[in-house]
Amino acid sequence: xxxxxxxxxxxxxxxxKKTPLVNRLTGSLSLIALxxxxxxxxxxxxxxxxxxxxxxxxxxxxxPMSLPQSLETTTLTETWERLExxxxxxxxxxxxxxxSLLAIALSLFNAFALGIGKVKGRGFFxxxxxLAITLPxxxxxxxxxxxxxxxxxxxxxxxxxxxxxxxxxxxGTYLLTSVFSTTFPKELIEAAxxxxxxxMQLLFKVVVPVSMSTLAVxxxxxxxxxxxxxxxxxxxxxxNSNQTVPLALALLQGQHGMVITTQSAxxxxxxxxxxxxFILFQRTLARxxxxxxxx
Amino acid sequence: MVNKLSSPFKGYTVFLVPGILMxxxxxxxxxxxxxxxxxxxxxxxxxxxxxxxxxxxxxLGDATFWASFKNNLYLIVAMTILPTLIGLFLAxxxxxxxxVKFGNRVASFFRAGFYFPQIIPVVIAAIVWRWILxxxxxxxxxxxxxxxxxxxxxxxxxxxxxxxxxxxxxxxWFQIGYPLVIFMAGLQRIDPELYxxxxxxxxxxxxxxxxxxxxxxxxxIYVVVLxxxxxxxxxxxxxxxxxxxxxxxxxxxxxYFSYKNFFEISNVGYGATMATVLTGLIIVxxxxxxxxxxxxxxxxxxx
Numbered sequence: 001x002x003x004x005x006x007x008x009x010x011x012x013x014x015x016x017k018k019t020p021l022v023n024r025l026t027g028s029l030s031l032i033a034l035x036x037x038x039x040x041x042x043x044x045x046x047x048x049x050x051x052x053x054x055x056x057x058x059x060x061x062x063x064p065m066s067l068p069q070s071l072e073t074t075t076l077t078e079t080w081e082r083l084e085x086x087x088x089x090x091x092x093x094x095x096x097x098x099x100s101l102l103a104i105a106l107s108l109f110n111a112f113a114l115g116i117g118k119v120k121g122r123g124f125f126x127x128x129x130x131l132a133i134t135l136p137x138x139x140x141x142x143x144x145x146x147x148x149x150x151x152x153x154x155x156x157x158x159x160x161x162x163x164x165x166x167x168x169x170x171x172g173t174y175l176l177t178s179v180f181s182t183t184f185p186k187e188l189i190e191a192a193x194x195x196x197x198x199x200m201q202l203l204f205k206v207v208v209p210v211s212m213s214t215l216a217v218x219x220x221x222x223x224x225x226x227x228x229x230x231x232x233x234x235x236x237x238x239x240n241s242n243q244t245v246p247l248a249l250a251l252l253q254g255q256h257g258m259v260i261t262t263q264s265a266x267x268x269x270x271x272x273x274x275x276x277x278f279i280l281f282q283r284t285l286a287r288x289x290x291x292x293x294x295x
Numbered sequence: 296m297v298n299k300l301s302s303p304f305k306g307y308t309v310f311l312v313p314g315i316l317m318x319x320x321x322x323x324x325x326x327x328x329x330x331x332x333x334x335x336x337x338x339x340x341x342x343x344x345x346x347x348x349x350x351x352x353x354x355l356g357d358a359t360f361w362a363s364f365k366n367n368l369y370l371i372v373a374m375t376i377l378p379t380l381i382g383l384f385l386a387x388x389x390x391x392x393x394x395v396k397f398g399n400r401v402a403s404f405f406r407a408g409f410y411f412p413q414i415i416p417v418v419i420a421a422i423v424w425r426w427i428l429x430x431x432x433x434x435x436x437x438x439x440x441x442x443x444x445x446x447x448x449x450x451x452x453x454x455x456x457x458x459x460x461x462x463x464x465x466x467x468w469f470q471i472g473y474p475l476v477i478f479m480a481g482l483q484r485i486d487p488e489l490y491x492x493x494x495x496x497x498x499x500x501x502x503x504x505x506x507x508x509x510x511x512x513x514x515x516i517y518v519v520v521l522x523x524x525x526x527x528x529x530x531x532x533x534x535x536x537x538x539x540x541x542x543x544x545x546x547x548x549x550x551y552f553s554y555k556n557f558f559e560i561s562n563v564g565y566g567a568t569m570a571t572v573l574t575g576l577i578i579v580x581x582x583x584x585x586x587x588x589x590x591x592x593x594x595x596x597x598x
Contacts, residue, residue, distance in 0.1 A: 117307025143328035274415035
């Protein structure tokens with residue numbers, strides 16, 4: 001079926017009254033134009049990578065465009081140590097994983113009550129969640145900052161975890177509720193209830209296994225959003241030992257007398273996890289982006 | 296059937312308790328507190344002094360307040376309007392020209408490449424660009440020097456006349472991948488026969504783009520425009536990492552202005568006012584937008 005439509009499509013192009021030469025020329029030209037655009041899009045990453053393997057002297061002697069004379073990793077290792085990058089990575093991982101798991105659990109509970117239990121006031125809750133999704137963090141920042149100072153949670157990873165998990169739960173509940181109330185197979189619920197399942201069993205033995213793929217997409221979303229978040233860590237995490245990767249890098253850039261190759265090495269270290277996640281999560285993410293748009 | 300069966304099985308409500316508690320503590324109460332603080336003068340220490348609407352009056356006459364929102368408008372151009380237009384054009388081009396002529400793999404390859412900036416934290420992207428745009432030894436000025444365009448070298452982020460445009464350029468670069476990926480996914484729905492029929496009728500590529508692609512991608516365009524507009528209004532990280540709102544107030548935006556009042560100049564009441572106004576604006580825009588969308592969808596379904 002797909003093949004058929006493809007060949008028909010090709011005929012359409014040969015049907016247009018262009019000579020083969022003109023046709024080939026426009027083809028090559030458009031490929032060249034796209035390639036130029038691609039180079040522009042990737043240029044920043046290429047140049048950051050290139051200069052993370054140079055020493056300061058080499059940079060000033062040959063400029064940013066030259067290939068590194070040798071694969072000099074001293075700049076990178078020094079920057080890693082200066083940033084205490086291992087600690088920052090660990091903090092980011094702990095915060096992102098905790099937020100994702102907590103937000104998924106909360107979203108699941110909420111959506112179970114709203115989407116499957118059809119608890120009253122569903123419309124109100126959904127509008128509320130929609131508003132919570134659009135809320136800028138600035139409008140919560142100061143009271144939360146004040147609260148955390150009062151109860152001794154200021155400058156702990158827990159402060160970021162609790163706040164971000166709640167914010168992401170708004171989106172998670174919204175998405176899961178719409179999944180549960182529309183496409184979830186109702187026969188399964190009926191069968192489980194006839195079997196005498198209680199609510200907890202229904203949730204964990206029926207609903208969770210069936211929605212595993214949606215939950216996986218949610219996990220990836222929450223993980224990446226949390227990893228990328230900057231504003232709340234900036235406000236809540238003041239000490240070096242609690243900071244996340246983006247925060248540490250942004251603060252490092254603010255310091256004076258930073259060597260130019262150290263700066264590029266720091267940016268390079270910041271880019272790396274993104275690339276790793278992209279490779280790891282590519283499939284789930286592609287599914288999720290499409291799912292999100294149809295929602 | 297389900298309702299009859301589930302009505303005796305009450306007890307779903309208890310599952311809402313943890314969620315509701317968290318929402319109350321971390322969203323509802325802080326939000327209300329922020330609105331309350333916006334009616335006070337407060338340095339963050341001691342008791343806030345009630346000033347009623349004084350902060351809002353002050354905002355109306357404050358040049359920085361207006362400059363911030365003007366720059367948020369620039370960001371909407373850079374993060375919503377341009378990426379949506381470029382994304383639409385690129386998606387259609389990759390989908391019905393490149394993919395047809397050179398195969399799906401080539402099209403997917405370009406899509407992945409253009410999406411690449413989206414996979415890293417926007418703050419890191421901003422740091423990368425700040426490095427490239429550095430006035431003395433930055434890569435861009437160095438390149439301009441190298442190709443004999445020294446006259447064009449510039450302190451891009453440090454000069455008030457170019458700073459906002461430099462930030463906009465970075466944001467366009469960062470955003471393009473998002474609409475592109477969403478639109479290309481949406482295009483999978485389009486019936487190839489429509490394109491064939493149009494081509495046989497002698498429609499040009501642009502004709503098909505305008506009369507078929509854009510109307511069919513409407514739902515995706517709505518989602519992209521709304522989400523990116525909200526992002527543009529909330530932008531904080533890139534400004535923090537690239538310019539801190541400077542030079543002067545050349546790149547000041549609402550969220551950074553609010554942050555500055557909260558945490559840099561201890562003007563908590565005024566910061567809360569800024570945050571409240573920003574929130575109100577976002578909510579109003581979202582509601583108007585959703586209503587317009589609904590109305591247009593109804594019209595669309597009548598045709």
